[in-house]
Amino acid sequence: MNCRENKLNSSYFHRVNQENSEVPRDQSAQQHQTQLDSIFMVCICTTTTFTSVLFTILSVNIVTFVKNELKKIHKVLSPDYPECLESQIEDEEVLDNENEEQRRSSREGFLKITLNFLRKMNQEELDILLSSVCLMGLLNSTSQREGLERSMMNMRSDRLKTAFRKPNRQETTIRQEDIFKPTPGKDNPIRTVMTKGVAGIGKTVLTQKFTLDWAEEKANQDIKLTFPFTFRELNMLKEKKFSLVELVHHFFTETKEAGICTLEEFQVVFIFDGLDECRLPLDFHNTEILTDVTESTSVDVLLTNLIRGKLLPSARLWITTRPAAASQIPPECVDMVTEVRGFTDPQKEEYFSKRFCDGEQASRIISHIKTSRSLHIMCHIPVFCWITSTVLEDALKTREGGELPKTLTEMYIHFLVVQSKLKNVKYDGRTEIDPHWNPESRRMIESLGKLAFEQLQKGNLIFYESDLIDCGINIRVASVYSGVFTQIFKVERGLYPDKVFCFVHLSVQEFLAALHVHLTFVNSGVNLLLGNKSASWWCKLSRGKSELTFFYQSAVDKALQSPNGHLDLFIRFLLGLSLQTNQNLLRGLLKKAEGSLRTNRETVQYIKKKIEETSSAEKSINLFHCLNELNDRSLVEEIQQSLRSGSLSTHKLSPTQWSALVFILLSSEKDLDVFDLKTFSASEEALLRLLPLVKASKKAL
Incomplete structure (x- = not known):
C-alpha cells in the first residue's frame, strides 16, 4: 500500500474502533472474529476501489498530457508555425502553476519516446526535424533548453550523419515480368509488391x-491464375458482401464456370491497381x-x-498507387517497393522525334521544352508529353513563329483552347477562327x-453517379x-456495368479546379478556399490587404497546409x-480581367x-x-x-538562398549521380533543406 492508502485504512480502523467501543467485553470470540473479517473485507474493497479510481485518473492525466x-x-512542425506561437504561449501560461523541473523532465522523456516511435515508423525526416526544433528550444522555455540540448546533442549529431551518409548504391531496373522474383542475394520469396508513381x-x-x-x-x-482488379471497380461493392472465391467469381465468371471453388491449390496473383482511388475503409489495426x-464479409x-497475409497467404499481390496514398498499407505488409519513373531525358527526345515527322519541327519543340525547366521536368510523365505535343503542334500552326508557352499554366490554358476549338469544329459545325468560348462550351467548362x-x-480522382449529382x-x-x-x-467501363468518369490526367483536374476557383472569385467575388468562413472572419485575417491580394495569399497558405502535397499543382x-x-x-470565360502588377x-x-519560413524542402x-x-x-x-562567378559562399546563405x-541543383539537366556534401559548409537547418538532393542522388558523400 502507498501512504495515502495507509492513511485511509488507519482512518477507517479508528472509526470502527470507536463504533465498537460500546460492545460488551464478554462478546464471543467467534462474533469478534466475524467482525474483524468483515472489517478486513471492507478495507480490501475500499483499497481496491481507491486504486481503480486512482489509475483511471492517472490514465486520463497521461492521455491529456500526451495529446497536449x-x-x-x-504546431511547431506545421508550415504556419510562426502564426501558432501566440496560442502556444497561452498554453504555457496555463501550466505556470506546475513545478518547472517536473514539467521539463516529463517533456524531455516524452520527446525521447516520440523520436523513438518516429524512427520505428521510418519517418527519418520528421525525426531529424523534431530533433532540430528541440535543439532550437522551440518546444521548451528558455530555462528548459540547456538540459534538453545536453540530452539530445549526441543523438542529433548521429542522426544527421546517418541521414546524409548514403551508401554507393547501384539502382536496379526491374522488368515487369520479373516483379515477383527475389532480388539478388536474397532468397526470401516476394509475396506483396507495391509500385509507386505519379498520375x-x-x-x-x-x-x-x-x-x-x-x-x-x-x-x-509458374503462375496458374492472374486476377487483375482496379479499385475503381471494387469501390462499387462497398456495401456488399463476398467471400474471396465469390469476389473472383463475380468479376471473372469463367472461374465459376470452370468449377473453381478454392484457390489454395493454385499459384495465384492478385493485381490491385490504383490504391489512390480506393474509397474502401482499409483498417489494418481493427x-x-x-x-x-469461402467465408463472406x-x-x-x-x-x-x-x-x-491472413487470407490465402500463398497468393502473390501487386498493388499500384500514387506516392501520397502508399501509407495506407503498413510497411510490414509489403515485401518490395518499386517506382515507375517515366521517361528519361533521352526518352523524352525520342517521344517528340517520333511524334513529329518534321525533324526541324521536332528539334524546335525539344529545344523549347529544355528552356523551361518546369516543362522539361513534367515531361517525364508520358501523358504530359502528349498534352505538350498537342499544344505546341497547334501553336506552331497558328502563331507563325510567335512565342511558345513556357509555363505550366500557359500550356494548360492553350490545351483547353485547343480542345474547345476542336469541339466547335467537330460537333458544332463552326470554323477554327470562330470564338471558341460559346455559351455551351462555357457551361461545360464551368460544370467540369x-x-x-x-x-x-475530397481527394477523389474518379467519379461515380453520386459525385456527379452532388455537383x-x-x-x-x-x-x-x-x-x-x-x-x-x-x-470508363470496366468489368462492372456502371459508368465511371475521370479526367484524362490528374493535372487536368487540378488545372480545371484552379480555373473554377479563379473564375468564381473574379466573376462573383466568392472565395471558395475560405469555405463557410464569415465576412468578419475574412476582415480579421486579411489585415487591410486588398481582396485580390488576400485571395492569392490565402491560397498559398492552404496549399502549404496540405499534408500530402495534393494541392501543389493546383496552387x-x-x-x-x-x-x-x-x-x-481566357476572354469569354472571364467576365472581367482581374489582376495588377501591384498584386503580383x-x-x-x-x-x-x-x-x-518553411522548413519542408x-x-x-x-x-x-x-x-x-x-x-x-x-x-x-x-x-x-x-x-x-564562383563567389557563392555557403557560410553566408540565408534559408531562402539555400532553398534556391x-x-x-534539382532542376539541372545533369543527373545527380554523386552529391558531395563536403562542398557545402552548412548549418543544421541548411542540411535539412539539402535532404531532397540526397534523395535524388545515387551516392552522397
Missing part, C-alpha cells in the same frame, strides 16, 4: 503488360481476422486480410471545373461532356492564372517570405515553381550568378 504535447509538436506515369500500362504477357504464355508460366476463402475486410475542385478537395451533373450530361471533350473528360495553376497575359487567353508583386514577396521547391508561374526568377538568378540553391 503532440499538439504542440504538430499518368504508366503504372496501369505496366500491370496490363504483365497480364498480357502471362496470358500469351510469354512469361511467368479489422477482424479472416482465414477462410465486406470487401474492405477481404482486402485487408489478403494484404496482411466545379466537379474538379469539389472532388479534388449538379447527371449521368446523361456527363456522358455528353465525355463525348464532346474526349481529351479532357472521359467515361501553381491558380497563381499562374493571376497574370494578365494568361487572363487574356505582393504575391511574389509573400511567397518569398514563406520560402524562408519539398514545399519550398514547389513555392519556387509558383514563382516560375508568376514569371519571377530573381532568387534563382541571384544564386545562378553567384555560381557562375537546392531548386537549381
Whole structure:
C-alpha cells in the first residue's frame, strides 16, 4: 500500500474502533472474529476501489498530457508555425502553476519516446526535424533548453550523419515480368509488391503488360491464375458482401464456370491497381481476422486480410498507387517497393522525334521544352508529353513563329483552347477562327471545373453517379461532356456495368479546379478556399490587404497546409492564372480581367517570405515553381550568378538562398549521380533543406 492508502485504512480502523467501543467485553470470540473479517473485507474493497479510481485518473492525466504535447509538436512542425506561437504561449501560461523541473523532465522523456516511435515508423525526416526544433528550444522555455540540448546533442549529431551518409548504391531496373522474383542475394520469396508513381506515369500500362504477357504464355508460366482488379471497380461493392472465391467469381465468371471453388491449390496473383482511388475503409489495426476463402464479409475486410497475409497467404499481390496514398498499407505488409519513373531525358527526345515527322519541327519543340525547366521536368510523365505535343503542334500552326508557352499554366490554358476549338469544329459545325468560348462550351467548362475542385478537395480522382449529382451533373450530361471533350473528360467501363468518369490526367483536374476557383472569385467575388468562413472572419485575417491580394495569399497558405502535397499543382495553376497575359487567353470565360502588377508583386514577396519560413524542402521547391508561374526568377538568378562567378559562399546563405540553391541543383539537366556534401559548409537547418538532393542522388558523400 502507498501512504495515502495507509492513511485511509488507519482512518477507517479508528472509526470502527470507536463504533465498537460500546460492545460488551464478554462478546464471543467467534462474533469478534466475524467482525474483524468483515472489517478486513471492507478495507480490501475500499483499497481496491481507491486504486481503480486512482489509475483511471492517472490514465486520463497521461492521455491529456500526451495529446497536449503532440499538439504542440504538430504546431511547431506545421508550415504556419510562426502564426501558432501566440496560442502556444497561452498554453504555457496555463501550466505556470506546475513545478518547472517536473514539467521539463516529463517533456524531455516524452520527446525521447516520440523520436523513438518516429524512427520505428521510418519517418527519418520528421525525426531529424523534431530533433532540430528541440535543439532550437522551440518546444521548451528558455530555462528548459540547456538540459534538453545536453540530452539530445549526441543523438542529433548521429542522426544527421546517418541521414546524409548514403551508401554507393547501384539502382536496379526491374522488368515487369520479373516483379515477383527475389532480388539478388536474397532468397526470401516476394509475396506483396507495391509500385509507386505519379498520375499518368504508366503504372496501369505496366500491370496490363504483365497480364498480357502471362496470358500469351510469354512469361511467368509458374503462375496458374492472374486476377487483375482496379479499385475503381471494387469501390462499387462497398456495401456488399463476398467471400474471396465469390469476389473472383463475380468479376471473372469463367472461374465459376470452370468449377473453381478454392484457390489454395493454385499459384495465384492478385493485381490491385490504383490504391489512390480506393474509397474502401482499409483498417489494418481493427479489422477482424479472416482465414477462410469461402467465408463472406465486406470487401474492405477481404482486402485487408489478403494484404496482411491472413487470407490465402500463398497468393502473390501487386498493388499500384500514387506516392501520397502508399501509407495506407503498413510497411510490414509489403515485401518490395518499386517506382515507375517515366521517361528519361533521352526518352523524352525520342517521344517528340517520333511524334513529329518534321525533324526541324521536332528539334524546335525539344529545344523549347529544355528552356523551361518546369516543362522539361513534367515531361517525364508520358501523358504530359502528349498534352505538350498537342499544344505546341497547334501553336506552331497558328502563331507563325510567335512565342511558345513556357509555363505550366500557359500550356494548360492553350490545351483547353485547343480542345474547345476542336469541339466547335467537330460537333458544332463552326470554323477554327470562330470564338471558341460559346455559351455551351462555357457551361461545360464551368460544370467540369466545379466537379474538379469539389472532388479534388475530397481527394477523389474518379467519379461515380453520386459525385456527379452532388455537383449538379447527371449521368446523361456527363456522358455528353465525355463525348464532346474526349481529351479532357472521359467515361470508363470496366468489368462492372456502371459508368465511371475521370479526367484524362490528374493535372487536368487540378488545372480545371484552379480555373473554377479563379473564375468564381473574379466573376462573383466568392472565395471558395475560405469555405463557410464569415465576412468578419475574412476582415480579421486579411489585415487591410486588398481582396485580390488576400485571395492569392490565402491560397498559398492552404496549399502549404496540405499534408500530402495534393494541392501543389493546383496552387501553381491558380497563381499562374493571376497574370494578365494568361487572363487574356481566357476572354469569354472571364467576365472581367482581374489582376495588377501591384498584386503580383505582393504575391511574389509573400511567397518569398514563406520560402524562408518553411522548413519542408519539398514545399519550398514547389513555392519556387509558383514563382516560375508568376514569371519571377530573381532568387534563382541571384544564386545562378553567384555560381557562375564562383563567389557563392555557403557560410553566408540565408534559408531562402539555400532553398534556391537546392531548386537549381534539382532542376539541372545533369543527373545527380554523386552529391558531395563536403562542398557545402552548412548549418543544421541548411542540411535539412539539402535532404531532397540526397534523395535524388545515387551516392552522397
